[in-house]
Every structure is written in C-alpha cells, then in structure tokens.
Amino acid sequence: MKDTASILNEKGYDYYYFKEEGIKPETVKLRFCDIIPELKDLEIGKSYLYKHQYEAYNELLKGKNLILKSGTGSGKTEAWLIYALSKKVKTLVIYPTLALANDQIKRIEAYSEKLNLKCLAIDALKKSEFLKEYNRARLIEILSNQDILVTNPAFLMFEVKNIAKK
Numbered sequence: 001m002k003d004t005a006s007i008l009n010e011k012g013y014d015y016y017y018f019k020e021e022g023i024k025p026e027t028v029k030l031r032f033c034d035i036i037p038e039l040k041d042l043e044i045g046k047s048y049l050y051k052h053q054y055e056a057y058n059e060l061l062k063g064k065n066l067i068l069k070s071g072t073g074s075g076k077t078e079a080w081l082i083y084a085l086s087k088k089v090k091t092l093v094i095y096p097t098l099a100l101a102n103d104q105i106k107r108i109e110a111y112s113e114k115l116n117l118k119c120l121a122i123d124a125l126k127k128s129e130f131l132k133e134y135n136r137a138r139l140i141e142i143l144s145n146q147d148i149l150v151t152n153p154a155f156l157m158f159e160v161k162n163i164a165k166k
Helices: 004-010 051-061 078-088 098-114 122-133 136-144 153-165
Strands: 028-030 048-050 093-095 119-121 148-151
Touching: 028 051, 048 051, 048 078, 051 078, 078 098, 093 098, 098 119, 098 148, 122 136, 122 153
Parallel strands: 093 148, 119 148
Antiparallel strands: 028 048
8 A cells, every 4th residue: 555655756746754753751650550450360450641631630539620731642531531430520531523533433342341330322313213213301311411422522512502592
C-alpha cells in the first residue's frame, strides 16, 4: 500500500510533508488497578498511569474542574474516567463528534461493566430507537439511571432547544 507522499508525487503535486514523531507521555509508578482493583484483568488495569492522568485524577479528587489538553491517543478519556469510576460519580460525557464518542464508548462500557456501572451513549438515532420501543417517560427513566451518559453537543443542544420551546 502506498503512502500519501508517494501518491502525491505520482500525481505531480508540489507539497511540503512533515511528520512529527509522537512523544510517549511520562508515566508514574501507579497502575490503574492500584486505584480500581476491578480493572486488574483488563489491559488498562495493568498499565501505568501517565503523569497527566495522575495529575488530573488528583485535581479531581480535590474537587477542582479540569481542562486537559494532550495529544491524540494519550489517554485523556482515562484521565477523567478513572476518577468517575473510582468514586462512582454520575457523569455526563460530551464528545465533540459522534465518531469520537463511538470510538471511546467501547472502552468506557468495558470499564463500566467491570464495576457493574450503567453506561449508555445517546444520540438522535438511539433516541429514536428507544422511542419506538418505549414511551418518553421510560426513556427519561433509562437516561436518568445511567452512571455514565455519553453524547455530543449537537444532540444536547437540539434537546435543550426542544425543552425551551415547550
């Protein structure tokens, strides 16, 4: 399989190509299973926390709000999730895109299952499916009973606007 640079060369495009090597974040001497023993059988449980995950966890323990900026694949989800799971805090997760939410939800569900926590991703399609099977009151009950509810801004804003119209 050809890389992008080879294809562009063949097509005669002038371009500048720069690839920056990824940097593996610094780790601390604490594994995820040291905080949440139920995760010991999962790959994440045996992994050492990255320094930014550990620092995020500690700040959340202090009751602080958190904005975390880190590279793709650096464990931002686990940075807040380890706190939410360990303290069993009801959490609303808002990912910027459906694609990102769908990518993350599989891991969040796997971790939640180990702790017997309820986790659900909701978007317009899922809401429509629920409403075919249940009435609105049952849907609200289902959503209210989740420990972790994952959605996206577009769906959330649409629902808020609908509530405001009533």
